[in-house]
Amino acid sequence: MENVKIAVRLITPDPEATTALNAIKDMRLQLPPLKLHRYDLWQFDVSEGGEETVGELVNHFTDIVNPNKQSWSFYKEGNSLAGENEELKWIGVFVTDRKNSKSSNWTELVRRRGFSIESLNYGVLWRFGYLRDTDDSLVEKMAIDLAVSHSRTGGLLSNPVSQEVAVWN
Amino acid sequence: MATVAVIRFPGSNCEFETARVLEASGLSSTIYNWNEIQRLSENRADAYVLPGGFSFQDRVRAGVIASREDIMDFIFEEALEGKPILGICNGAQILVEAGLVPGWKPGFIQAALSDNYTPGRSGYLSKWVYLKPTDNAIKKCPWLSAMNGEVIPIPIAHAEGRFVFRDEDLEKVEAHIGLTYCDENGVPADGWPVNPNGSILNMAALMNTEGNVLAMMPHPERAFHLWQVPPVIEGKWGEIRRNASIKDLDEIAGPGAVLFQGLYRYLEEK
Numbered sequence: 001m002e003n004v005k006i007a008v009r010l011i012t013p014d015p016e017a018t019t020a021l022n023a024i025k026d027m028r029l030q031l032p033p034l035k036l037h038r039y040d041l042w043q044f045d046v047s048e049g050g051e052e053t054v055g056e057l058v059n060h061f062t063d064i065v066n067p068n069k070q071s072w073s074f075y076k077e078g079n080s081l082a083g084e085n086e087e088l089k090w091i092g093v094f095v096t097d098r099k100n101s102k103s104s105n106w107t108e109l110v111r112r113r114g115f116s117i118e119s120l121n122y123g124v125l126w127r128f129g130y131l132r133d134t135d136d137s138l139v140e141k142m143a144i145d146l147a148v149s150h151s152r153t154g155g156l157l158s159n160p161v162s163q164e165v166a167v168w169n
Numbered sequence: 170m171a172t173v174a175v176i177r178f179p180g181s182n183c184e185f186e187t188a189r190v191l192e193a194s195g196l197s198s199t200i201y202n203w204n205e206i207q208r209l210s211e212n213r214a215d216a217y218v219l220p221g222g223f224s225f226q227d228r229v230r231a232g233v234i235a236s237r238e239d240i241m242d243f244i245f246e247e248a249l250e251g252k253p254i255l256g257i258c259n260g261a262q263i264l265v266e267a268g269l270v271p272g273w274k275p276g277f278i279q280a281a282l283s284d285n286y287t288p289g290r291s292g293y294l295s296k297w298v299y300l301k302p303t304d305n306a307i308k309k310c311p312w313l314s315a316m317n318g319e320v321i322p323i324p325i326a327h328a329e330g331r332f333v334f335r336d337e338d339l340e341k342v343e344a345h346i347g348l349t350y351c352d353e354n355g356v357p358a359d360g361w362p363v364n365p366n367g368s369i370l371n372m373a374a375l376m377n378t379e380g381n382v383l384a385m386m387p388h389p390e391r392a393f394h395l396w397q398v399p400p401v402i403e404g405k406w407g408e409i410r411r412n413a414s415i416k417d418l419d420e421i422a423g424p425g426a427v428l429f430q431g432l433y434r435y436l437e438e439k
Contacts, residue, residue, distance in 0.1 A: 015226070015228065016226075016228040016229060019225060019226075019228040019229065019234055020228070020229050023229070023234055023237055026237065097283060097284060099283065099284075099286055099333075100284075101284045101285065101286040101291035101292070102284070102291075104291075105291055105292075149233065149266070149278050150277060150278060151268060151276050151277045151278060152236055152237065152241065152245075152266075152267050152268050152276050152277075152278075153237075153276070156229065156233065156237070157229060157230075158230075159230060159233075159266070159278060159281040159283075160278065161278065161279065161280055161281040161333055161334060161335055162281035162283040162333040163281075163283075
């Protein structure tokens with residue numbers, strides 16, 4: 001079985017990412033991220049065909065990628081994503097619901113259409129762009145702090161009661 | 170006359186009907202925009218309502234962006250003063266994300282309103298449900314104080330209405346239940362259709378420790394008048410609706426009115 005991930009983003013500037021970045025700026029942090037990108041991140045456990053199967057699936061379901069307004073690429077950890085300025089240091093935080101209705105619904109739907117998918121997991125990948133010379137461990141700590149909402153004033157991107165976060169470099 | 174402020178965020182869409190039912194309940198209501206903190210602080214109300222809608226287009230997570238707005242500092246202070254605060258649907262999501270409910274440690278996030286999820290069903294859901302208050306909520310919560318324990322039908326319309334708590338907090342949660350989903354006879358049942366969203370303990374409304382802040386997913390303002398109740402629903406209210414004359418439809422209060430009547434009485438007594 002092969003795990004294939006795709007990252008989907010809006011072709012136009014993403015209003016959700018803009019709103020999130022503005023909310024982060026309002027937190028008046030000492031070192032806020034300079035950029036914030038948002039991607040729908042789909043992970044497929046593919047039993048046959050690997051990336052080819054996922055490519056077919058993406059072309060079939062325009063609810064996963066609407067080509068009129070979204071672009072997509074295969075996601076591999078460590079690689080930069082389209083639109084990322086190389087002068088910045090990028091770090092990703094993957095947010096997913098512990099009980100994920102979108103994943104279970106889509107798994108069923110995709111299987112019903114005959115695609116060789118064992119399971120599917122949907123989440124949101126947030127990519128923070130920090131100054132290039134920022135220390136790696138500090139970048140990771142800041143990204144996690146912003147990703148997990150412990151209180152009204154701390155963190156933003158996930159509710160720790162119902163969601164999980166993972167750092168993806 | 171007691172005053173109630175209805176707080177409108179960008180994307181709120183139930184502020185007018187909420188203000189209207191407050192007026193119809195004998196209260197004076199005013200709608201304030203989220204950025205009118207000065208005006209609001211100069212005209213402090215006796216109670217506050219955060220109406221339904223899609224504040225900030227539900228960006229990032231339903232209610233979270235609104236919960237970070239400065240006006241929520243003001244609401245926070247008023248809540249800690251003991252003033253009644255009601256969050257309806259998106260307003261409930263804002264209160265949860267602001268850490269005002271359950272409020273074990275105010276300002277800290279201790280609950281979530283997550284995606285609807287019951288076996289075989291998820292996503293946005295719009296339907297009438299039946300609700301029952303807990304005895305504790307009738308005693309503590311101004312909004313529920315006029316209820317006598319009877320079952321009331323009220324509509325829901327949401328995609329993220331499933332109350333979730335950390336496992337270690339579950340023992341404490343029961344004391345915070347305001348309303349539970351049940352059938353038309355008041356019998357609770359896990360799962361669709363009685364519990365429409367998979368909410369833990371069949372919870373439809375969550376209150377803070379003191380009971381003055383209530384976050385509820387159903388829309389009482391959409392069940393304020395009898396004419397709003399569909400004649401096809403089961404139970405006592407369906408029967409009242411079916412037997413009502415045209416005149417009755419205008420004159421008889423609907424099942425959702427009891428929340429606003431409760432607030433009215435509470436504020437009058439104060």
